[in-house]
Amino acid sequence: xxxxxxxxxxxxxxxxxxxxxxxxxxxxxxxxxxxxxxxxxxxxxxxxxxxxxxxxxxxxxxxxxxxxxxxxxxxxxxxxxxxxxxxxxxxxxxxxxxxxxxxxxxxxxxxxxxxxxxxxxxxxxxxxxxxxxxxxxxxxxxxxxxxxxxxxxxxxxxxxxxxxxxxxxxxxxxxxxxxxxxxxxxxxxxxxxxxxxxxxxxxxxxxxxxxxxxxxxxxxxxxxxxxxxxxxxxxxxxxxxxxxxxxxxxxxxxxxxxxxxxxxxxxxxxxxxxxxxxxxxxxxxxxxxxxxxxxxxxxxxxxxxxxxxxxxxxxxxxxxxxxxxxxxxxxxxxxxxxxxxxxxxxxxxxxxxxxxxxxxxxxxxxx
Amino acid sequence: xxxxxxxxxxxxxxxxxxxxxxxxxxxxxxxxxxxxxxxxxxxxxxxxxxxxxxxxxxxxxxxxxxxxxxxxxxxxxxxxxxxxxxxxxxxxxxxxxxxxxxxxxxxxxxxxxxxxxxxxxxxxxxxxxxxxxxxxxxxxxxxxxxxxxxxxxxxxxxxxxxxxxxxxxxxxxxxxxxxxxxxxxxxxxxxxxxxxxxxxxxxxxxxxxxxxxxxxxxxxxxxxxxxxxxxxxxxxxxxxxxxxxxxxxxxxxxxxxxxxxxxxxxxxxxxxxxxxxxxxxxxxxxxxxxxxxxxxxxxxxxxxxxxxxxxxxxxxxxxxxxxxxxxxxxxxxxxxxxxxxxxxxxxxxxxxxxxxxxxxxxxxxxxxxxxxxxxxxxxxxxxxxxxxxxxxxxxxxxxxxxxxxxxxxxxxxxxxxxxxxxxxxxxxxxxxxxx
Ligand code: SF4
Ligand code: SF4
Numbered sequence: 001x002x003x004x005x006x007x008x009x010x011x012x013x014x015x016x017x018x019x020x021x022x023x024x025x026x027x028x029x030x031x032x033x034x035x036x037x038x039x040x041x042x043x044x045x046x047x048x049x050x051x052x053x054x055x056x057x058x059x060x061x062x063x064x065x066x067x068x069x070x071x072x073x074x075x076x077x078x079x080x081x082x083x084x085x086x087x088x089x090x091x092x093x094x095x096x097x098x099x100x101x102x103x104x105x106x107x108x109x110x111x112x113x114x115x116x117x118x119x120x121x122x123x124x125x126x127x128x129x130x131x132x133x134x135x136x137x138x139x140x141x142x143x144x145x146x147x148x149x150x151x152x153x154x155x156x157x158x159x160x161x162x163x164x165x166x167x168x169x170x171x172x173x174x175x176x177x178x179x180x181x182x183x184x185x186x187x188x189x190x191x192x193x194x195x196x197x198x199x200x201x202x203x204x205x206x207x208x209x210x211x212x213x214x215x216x217x218x219x220x221x222x223x224x225x226x227x228x229x230x231x232x233x234x235x236x237x238x239x240x241x242x243x244x245x246x247x248x249x250x251x252x253x254x255x256x257x258x259x260x261x262x263x264x265x266x267x268x269x270x271x272x273x274x275x276x277x278x279x280x281x282x283x284x285x286x287x288x289x290x291x292x293x294x295x296x297x298x299x300x301x302x303x304x305x306x307x308x309x310x311x312x313x314x315x316x317x318x319x320x321x322x323x324x325x326x327x328x329x330x331x332x333x334x335x336x337x338x339x340x341x342x343x344x345x346x347x348x349x350x351x352x353x354x355x356x357x358x359x360x361x362x363x364x365x366x367x
Numbered sequence: 368x369x370x371x372x373x374x375x376x377x378x379x380x381x382x383x384x385x386x387x388x389x390x391x392x393x394x395x396x397x398x399x400x401x402x403x404x405x406x407x408x409x410x411x412x413x414x415x416x417x418x419x420x421x422x423x424x425x426x427x428x429x430x431x432x433x434x435x436x437x438x439x440x441x442x443x444x445x446x447x448x449x450x451x452x453x454x455x456x457x458x459x460x461x462x463x464x465x466x467x468x469x470x471x472x473x474x475x476x477x478x479x480x481x482x483x484x485x486x487x488x489x490x491x492x493x494x495x496x497x498x499x500x501x502x503x504x505x506x507x508x509x510x511x512x513x514x515x516x517x518x519x520x521x522x523x524x525x526x527x528x529x530x531x532x533x534x535x536x537x538x539x540x541x542x543x544x545x546x547x548x549x550x551x552x553x554x555x556x557x558x559x560x561x562x563x564x565x566x567x568x569x570x571x572x573x574x575x576x577x578x579x580x581x582x583x584x585x586x587x588x589x590x591x592x593x594x595x596x597x598x599x600x601x602x603x604x605x606x607x608x609x610x611x612x613x614x615x616x617x618x619x620x621x622x623x624x625x626x627x628x629x630x631x632x633x634x635x636x637x638x639x640x641x642x643x644x645x646x647x648x649x650x651x652x653x654x655x656x657x658x659x660x661x662x663x664x665x666x667x668x669x670x671x672x673x674x675x676x677x678x679x680x681x682x683x684x685x686x687x688x689x690x691x692x693x694x695x696x697x698x699x700x701x702x703x704x705x706x707x708x709x710x711x712x713x714x715x716x717x718x719x720x721x722x723x724x725x726x727x728x729x730x731x732x733x734x735x736x737x738x739x740x741x742x743x744x745x746x747x748x749x750x751x752x753x754x755x756x757x758x759x760x761x762x763x764x765x766x767x768x769x770x771x772x773x774x775x776x777x778x779x780x781x782x783x784x785x786x787x788x789x790x791x792x793x794x795x796x797x798x799x800x801x802x
Contacts, residue, residue, distance in 0.1 A: 065751065066749075066751050066752060067748070067751075068739055068741075068747055068750070068751075068769065070471070070741050070744070070747075070769075071744055071747075071748075096531070096532055098508055099507055099508045099509065099744045099745050100744055102508075102532045102534075102745070103532070103534075103715070103716070103744075103745055103748035103749060104748060105532070105534040105535065106534055106535040106715050106716030106717065106748070106749055106752075107716065107748065107749055107752065109534075109535050109536060109716075109717075110716070110752055119532070119534045119536075119537070121531040121532060121545070123529050123531075123548075124504060124511070124527070124529050125527065125529045127555070129548070129551045129552060129555055130529060132551070133531075133544075133547075133548040133551075136544055136548075137544075140541065140544070288512075289508070291511070291515065291527060292515065293515055293516065293519055294519070316469065318471070319471050321471065321472060321473075321508070321509065321512070321744070322508065322512060324468070324469040324471060324472055325468075325472065325476075325509070325512040325513065325516060326512070326516075327467065327469075328466060328467040328468060328516075329516050329519060329520070331467075343467070345469065
């Protein structure tokens with residue numbers, strides 16, 4: 001399913017009509033290396049926010065004309081996607097992320113055809129000074145959207161965007177919790193999240209409601225499967241999740257951006273909506289691209305206390321530096337608490353990596 | 368005696384025999400040893416005396432702030448280069464990889480992880496545990512990721528300046544907003560120093576430090592002006608070491624005296640119409656972008672074999688931005704913030720292209736070497752566009768060398784030589800076409 005067009009939606013030329021018949025506006029794509037981009041602002045401006053996630057099935061040759069091959073392949077895949085698909089989007093908002101992405105903005109500015117390429121500087125810190133800066137950045141983003149598209153981001157629209165975002169997150173939390181009790185494949189979990197990151201909030205809510213009904217009626221957690229916690233670089237393609245299933249692993253908790261980080265917390269729905277956005281983004285579980293390691297470890301350990309697991313799988317996408325830096329110390333600290341941790345590096349490929357499978361299988365056999 | 372070889376295209380390439388053309392070092396080049404000795408001895412004292420405080424810091428951090436608080440700056444990146452020069456980096460990097468750190472991570476960082484874990488001597492690139500860590504993300508995320516990991520192990524406090532990225536097309540109003548954010552963090556830094564070490568901010572000390580720092584930078588700028596002379600009076604073979612005072616000593620006298628001597632040596636050389644090549648037969652003036660191969664500094668010297676000299680490096684130039692002094696404290700901080708956000712080493716692509724073109728013209732360059740550094744993704748981003756813009760708009764060849772500044776495993780002697788010789792041929796051809 002292409003980004004921006006949800007199941008049940010069909011292109012109308014100027015926008016998309018969803019299953020309820022309401023006309024949706026066009027899409028603005030956003031680029032962030034974790035969960036840094038306040039998509040709710042795009043939503044409130046009248047556009048469907050679409051996270052650029054690349055396509056593992058396509059060659060990165062287009063991006064490789066401009067970026068060396070020792071850059072994170074996911075980020076190269078996003079450029080590849082933008083080079084071919086930017087015409088589908090009204091614009092692109094690029095959030096401050098990691099070393100593999102921050103300077104990419106300049107390269108995109110030269111080569112990606114779009115009427116609106118915007119840089120959003122989300123801070124790496126979370127103190128009061130950073131929060132004030134974040135709010136100013138939000139105001140700057142709103143002003144830029146209003147100027148570019150002749151629209152007005154009204155307070156009610158922001159409020160409504162936060163409310164709907166909360167609805168999505170609430171349902172995702174419910175779905176996520178079913179992973180440890182029901183027969184839900186790793187792929188299904190990732191796919192429902194990626195669906196939410198590339199669809200209107202209404203379409204996401206509808207899809208989540210139907211998934212909830214269906215998952216609740218599923219059989220129990222399959223005997224013989226191991227319950228795992230998943231951490232490390234973000235996983236953007238379901239084939240890796242299939243591989244885990246093939247190895248007898250079910251991911252029941254995680255701290256990924258295409259995962260629990262996206263829905264672990266909610267927006268406050270009262271008070272000033274911009275402050276609510278600031279609070280939310282300053283308090284979501286920390287990715288490796290932001291300060292601090294302690295925050296990451298605490299979130300993982302808290303989840304591990306809440307949900308019993310057999311082990312932790314820490315994986316690193318080849319050339320993904322932020323998680324590679326964290327992995328040694330984070331994994332050591334998790335091990336110190338008595339958990340078993342397997343760390344491995346993976347390529348950006350849909351093809352089954354037998355070496356990775358062998359390592360996982362050998363590890364699970366030891367449990 | 369010059370040797371003549373014929374390449375596969377039938378073009379003749381003139382090569383000076385290795386023994387003949389070489390870099391002649393400046394009379395006072397050796398004084399750098401004394402400057403380094405001063406720094407290392409002071410550092411040793413600072414780490415031993417309980418009332419002294421030390422901080423680990425890195426490129427892009429305003430070192431003056433540390434000197435103003437009487438904090439001695441320890442510099443893990445600098446020590447990593449020492450390890451490479453002393454042929455220790457590979458084993459330290461491999462040690463860090465043995466600890467679980469990926470091959471793909473910055474080799475400075477891994478050299479440091481290895482150095483700390485093995486407890487290697489300072490003279491070989493080791494470094495003492497600091498009282499705190501002070502770093503910024505202005506150049507790369509590696510800096511704060513690496514330091515944060517070490518701070519967690521050492522259980523010492525950390526202060527990170529969060530610098531927004533100044534991307535291509537950023538307007539002045541937005542830039543001012545970024546400066547505001549950094550200035551607020553300067554005040555946070557004062558709170559941090561008071562809280563952890565009971566140290567108060569001394570404005571007159573800060574002013575004195577800034578004056579000295581600017582004096583050091585002014586001298587570096589004078590040296591860079593002299594480098595415009597033809598033949599080239601000072602090559603990267605020397606500057607890659609001699610810029611050391613800018614890394615850790617802005618704000619103290621010792622570097623100033625050294626730079627004054629270097630500047631005077633250069634003036635004499637220029638007045639006499641002499642160059643850094645002993646034969647005086649300078650043929651190709653080059654820019655080298657990126658960090659040198661610290662484990663193989665011979666690369667810079669060997670360029671002389673081709674009568675080529677690197678006369679400009681954005682890397683060493685970046686360490687010497689001027690600090691205007693006729694400003695009040697707040698304006699000074701705003702200025703420091705601006706230089707943190709907008710250093711030549713980390714210029715955004717649009718600005719970098721314009722900057723390179725200007726330097727190519729002013730320094731009359733014949734070619735550019737870009738070090739596409741596998742350790743350093745930030746500085747390697749946009750190099751292909753940079754290469755294309757220079758070749759297209761300046762009409763000079765650009766060589767991209769994919770290597771690593773501290774990991775000798777990424778340097779292959781044969782391929783580097785072959786590519787370098789191809790580049791020299793291109794410059795020859797350019798020269799022929801031009802004349
Ligand atoms: S996968 Fe890692 S390197 Fe790539 S964009 Fe994400 S955080 Fe950055
Ligand atoms: S080499 Fe690059 S990545 Fe490594 S510390 Fe220096 S600037 Fe950062």
